Amino acid sequence: MTESTLSLPSGDWPELTPGWVWLCGAGPGDPGLLTLHAVNALRQADVIVYDALVAPQILDWARADAEMIYAGKRGGKPSAKQVDISLRLVDLARAGKRVLRLKGGDPFVFGRGGEEAQTLIQHGVPVRIIPGISAGIGGLAYAGIPVTHRDVNQSVTFVTGHDQRGETPESLDWDALSRASGVLVIYMGMKHAPVIRSGLLGAGRSEDEPVAIVSQATTPNQKVLETTLGAMLDDIAATKMEPPAIICVGRNVLMRQVLDWQALERGETPRNLDPLGRGKPAEER
Numbered sequence: 001m002t003e004s005t006l007s008l009p010s011g012d013w014p015e016l017t018p019g020w021v022w023l024c025g026a027g028p029g030d031p032g033l034l035t036l037h038a039v040n041a042l043r044q045a046d047v048i049v050y051d052a053l054v055a056p057q058i059l060d061w062a063r064a065d066a067e068m069i070y071a072g073k074r075g076g077k078p079s080a081k082q083v084d085i086s087l088r089l090v091d092l093a094r095a096g097k098r099v100l101r102l103k104g105g106d107p108f109v110f111g112r113g114g115e116e117a118q119t120l121i122q123h124g125v126p127v128r129i130i131p132g133i134s135a136g137i138g139g140l141a142y143a144g145i146p147v148t149h150r151d152v153n154q155s156v157t158f159v160t161g162h163d164q165r166g167e168t169p170e171s172l173d174w175d176a177l178s179r180a181s182g183v184l185v186i187y188m189g190m191k192h193a194p195v196i197r198s199g200l201l202g203a204g205r206s207e208d209e210p211v212a213i214v215s216q217a218t219t220p221n222q223k224v225l226e227t228t229l230g231a232m233l234d235d236i237a238a239t240k241m242e243p244p245a246i247i248c249v250g251r252n253v254l255m256r257q258v259l260d261w262q263a264l265e266r267g268e269t270p271r272n273l274d275p276l277g278r279g280k281p282a283e284e285r
């Protein structure tokens with residue numbers, strides 16, 4: 001592991017004191033999306049307990065002698081139980097370590113960060129929370145999809161496709177979710193894509209409703225599928241889209257036709273300068 005020479009801007013950066021746990025978001029993948037507080041934490045930690053979705057390059061910013069503990073939970077493999085992870089953090093803190101708990105995205109968004117922090121505090125371990133860029137916002141932005149857009153939605157609904165036991169989200173009230181907002185952003189939805197699709201269609205959303213699926217967002221392996229509710233299952237199979245992926249349902253997805261900035265970076269021209277058909281330059285409305 002190479003110790004980086006990355007330095008923080010001058011200022012009073014908090015000190016990671018022995019016996020503390022910092023619960024920190026690592027963003028969706030691209031190391032450039034880390035916060036400066038996360039970098040400050042990486043430079044100090046004695047022990048880093050990290051998840052599967054934390055990009056390996058990010059760990060390169062740790063101290064060369066830091067102990068790395070993998071606490072990943074990826075489908076299929078026997079995984080560390082949540083309670084074991086939380087209690088391990090308690091033990092490490094009590095042993096006087098400077099502990100960094102690094103989680104993908106934001107620790108408080110479908111990441112069980114709240115439970116870990118609660119357990120730590122219940123055991124008297126002091127905690128600092130460092131938010132991160134969540135995949136459902138930053139990942140979509142990398143795909144050129146604004147999670148809100150004035151012409152489309154005044155609210156956005158974040159949904160998890162897994163329930164507590166990792167089972168089918170049939171228990172979700174799809175009618176209510178569907179009515180609540182024009183845009184749904186679904187985490188962990190790939191396994192249950194058929195249930196999500198039929199739930200939304202059953203709630204009256206149209207077969208033509210735009211859907212985007214963004215896998216490994218913000219990483220060099222990012223893949224984006226633009227499809228519709230009607231066609232999504234066939235298209236997922238045809239393009240071999242796999243988790244981790246965000247499913248976004250709503251007309252905001254159409255904005256990618258003009259905002260796919262990564263395509264512009266590759267020298268492509270915008271597919272459609274006015275995908276919502278407003279007819280006027282955006283700033284004149």
Ligand code: SAH
Pocket residue numbers: 028029053103104105106107108109110111133134135136139186187188189214215216217218219243244245246
């Ligand atoms: N705390 C994380 C979410 C953890 S739940 C956050 O705020 O982003 C794990 C789910 O997040 C994955 O199943 C996937 O739906 C989504 N996810 C995380 N990183 C992602 C990425 N780089 N690209 C696409 N989806 C991602």
